[in-house]
Amino acid sequence: MAHDFQADLDAVASISVAPTILDVIQQSTGMGFVAIARVTEDRWVACQTLDMIDFGLGAGGELQVETTICHEIRQSGELVVIDDVSANEAYANHHTPLQYGFKSYISVPIYLRGNVFFGTLCAIDPNPAKLGGPVTVGMFRLFADLIARHLDARADIADARLKLDRELETSELRDQFIAVLGHDLRNPLASISAGTRILAREEHAPKSKAVIALMQESVDRMANLIDNVMDFARGRLGGGIGLNRTNRPLTPILLQILAEHRSTYPDRQIDTDLALDGPLALDHQRIGQLFSNLLSNALTHGAPDKPIRIGAAQSGGMLELWIANAGEPIAEIDLPRLFQPFKRREGKGKLQGLGLGLYIAAEIAQAHGGRISVSSTSEETRFTLNVPVC
Numbered sequence: 001m002a003h004d005f006q007a008d009l010d011a012v013a014s015i016s017v018a019p020t021i022l023d024v025i026q027q028s029t030g031m032g033f034v035a036i037a038r039v040t041e042d043r044w045v046a047c048q049t050l051d052m053i054d055f056g057l058g059a060g061g062e063l064q065v066e067t068t069i070c071h072e073i074r075q076s077g078e079l080v081v082i083d084d085v086s087a088n089e090a091y092a093n094h095h096t097p098l099q100y101g102f103k104s105y106i107s108v109p110i111y112l113r114g115n116v117f118f119g120t121l122c123a124i125d126p127n128p129a130k131l132g133g134p135v136t137v138g139m140f141r142l143f144a145d146l147i148a149r150h151l152d153a154r155a156d157i158a159d160a161r162l163k164l165d166r167e168l169e170t171s172e173l174r175d176q177f178i179a180v181l182g183h184d185l186r187n188p189l190a191s192i193s194a195g196t197r198i199l200a201r202e203e204h205a206p207k208s209k210a211v212i213a214l215m216q217e218s219v220d221r222m223a224n225l226i227d228n229v230m231d232f233a234r235g236r237l238g239g240g241i242g243l244n245r246t247n248r249p250l251t252p253i254l255l256q257i258l259a260e261h262r263s264t265y266p267d268r269q270i271d272t273d274l275a276l277d278g279p280l281a282l283d284h285q286r287i288g289q290l291f292s293n294l295l296s297n298a299l300t301h302g303a304p305d306k307p308i309r310i311g312a313a314q315s316g317g318m319l320e321l322w323i324a325n326a327g328e329p330i331a332e333i334d335l336p337r338l339f340q341p342f343k344r345r346e347g348k349g350k351l352q353g354l355g356l357g358l359y360i361a362a363e364i365a366q367a368h369g370g371r372i373s374v375s376s377t378s379e380e381t382r383f384t385l386n387v388p389v390c
Contacts, residue, residue, distance in 0.1 A: 003060050005045045008038045008118075012047035013059070015150040021121075021143045022050035029136060031104065031123035033057075036147060039070045039119040047119070053126060069096050070107055070120045077117070079108045081137065084128035104129035108140040113152045121147060185226055193219045217264060224296075227289070228356040231363070232341060241360075241367045243283040250280045250319075253288040254312065257295065265299055269307035276312050280319060280389045282368065287321075287387075290364045293357035294323045294372075294383050301381070303327035314389065319370075322384040330376040338374060361385075 003009055012018060022034045032053030038045045044065040046057050057063070065071045069080055069091075082088050082105040085097040097105065107122035121144045131137075196216045204212065231241055251274050262270060298308050302325025312321045330338070339362040358372075365372045370387025 003045075005038055005043070005047075005060075008045070009047050009059055011151055011154050012036050012038075012147070014154060015147060017150075018048050018147070019050070021146070022048065025121075025123055025139070025143070026050050026052060028139065029106075029123060029131060030127075030129055031106070031125045033125065034121075034123040036110075036121055037070055037119045039065065039068075039074050039117070041065075041074075044068050044070060055124070067096060067099055069094070069105065070122060073107055073109050073120055074117055077109055079106070079137070079140070081106045081132045083131055087128075100124065101126060103127050104131060106131045106136070106140060108137075108144045110144045110148050110151075112148050112155075118148065118151060120144075186223070189219060189222055189226070193223070220260075220264070224292075228293075228360055231360045232356050241286070241363050243286060243367050245281050245283050247279045247281045248284065249276065249278065250282065250284060250287060250312075251276050253284050254291055257288055257292045258310075261292070261295055261299065268299060268304065270295075270310065271307050272310045274310070274312045276314055276319075278314075280314070282319075282387070282389060283364075286364045286367070290361040290372075290385065291321065291323075293361045294385075297357055297383070298323050298325040298381075301325065301327060317388055319387050319389045320384060321387075322382055324380050324382040326380060329378050330374070330381055335374060335376065339372070 018036060022036070025031065025034045033049065033051050033055040035049040035057070036047045038047050042065055044063045046059055046061045046063075048059050049055075049057055049061075051057065073080055082091050082097075085091050085094075085103050085105070091097060091105075097103070102124040104125045104127065105123070107120045109120055110118040112118050121140060193216070196212055196219060199212050200209075200216065254274060258270060258272065262268075295308070295310070302308055306326035309324045310322070312319070314320075339358050341356055341359040362372050365385055365387060368387045370385060373384050373386070375382050375384075
């Protein structure tokens with residue numbers, strides 16, 4: 001049957017130098033019984049012993065804690081050294097040496113990290129011994145500290161293993177979560193999207209066409225939300241946003257995204273100045289996603305009767321891409337938290353997401369070694385991406 005202090009017994013047993021420590025103490029002091037003891041308010045348990053006098057106590061053996069001097073040491077925090085009980089005024093009539101029949105005694109407290117009392121390193125012998133010198137006391141203190149460091153290290157390893165197990169559980173949860181989003185949600189959504197596109201190609205009454213258009217818009221919005229949540233899961237649960245860099249022009253994907261948004265917002269004016277020449281070494285899909293998130297944000301929060309302005313240029317190995325809109329400025333207090341997840345402004349538009357779009361845009365910029373900055377005045381709110389390119 002396992003001891004109720006089995007964890008402490010195992011911890012001390014795992015200290016490979018513990019037997020050597022006890023042996024060195026015995027050889028250098030002549031003490032017949034040496035022990036590493038776990039001492040609590042109501043228990044004294046031997047974790048490891050060296051018994052040369054048939055004291056009769058091995059690992060797991062116990063003494064009534066009130067009958068031990070270690071009990072007093074736990075309360076005082078001070079070591080006790082007795083060369084000869086009969087010549088020691090404080091301990092000549094003490095109940096412990098009378099009960100256990102020893103003449104010499106030494107015990108040093110063992111403190112773990114954070115000043116947590118573990119127990120003692122102690123030794124007794126039926127004969128007097130010279131123990132009070134600085135060499136012997138220093139040796140006991142050194143060995144007690146060494147034992148404490150081993151126990152602390154073991155606890156650190158146990159904590160690290162527990163954290164690793166939790167990380168593995170989190171990783172498994174992340175993979176399951178992403179799988180659900182990627183398969184169980186995306187596949188039905190793809191079927192709905194295909195169905196609405198088929199219906200859109202057929203002849204319908206004006207009201208039906210409007211309903212189909214709204215359905216497709218909702219499908220596109222749901223697909224965007226799923227993408228954002230998947231990226232958030234990868235970033236926050238350990239996978240990170242990965243990049244697949246290719247060296248090709250960026251303008252085509254920007255124009256494609258512009259066309260998609262213009263079809264969704266046919267009444268909005270979007271002015272562009274894309275001065276990009278030649279290929280750029282980027283993850284073009286991710287930069288397109290970033291651009292789409294920023295453009296959606298501008299369309300949602302910008303003044304509907306004012307144009308959205310977009311510019312892009314390459315200079316000195318840097319790509320600068322900016323999107324500006326007129327309208328109510330962002331409050332200064334809100335600026336520092338714009339790129340935090342699930343933080344969003346109260347938009348006037350019809351697209352109200354989870355508050356992940358700007359966060360994911362910032363994560364994509366950071367993955368490329370760049371950043372997004374924002375300025376907002378009564379005349380203009382502008383988001384600017386600066387990212388190094390080859």
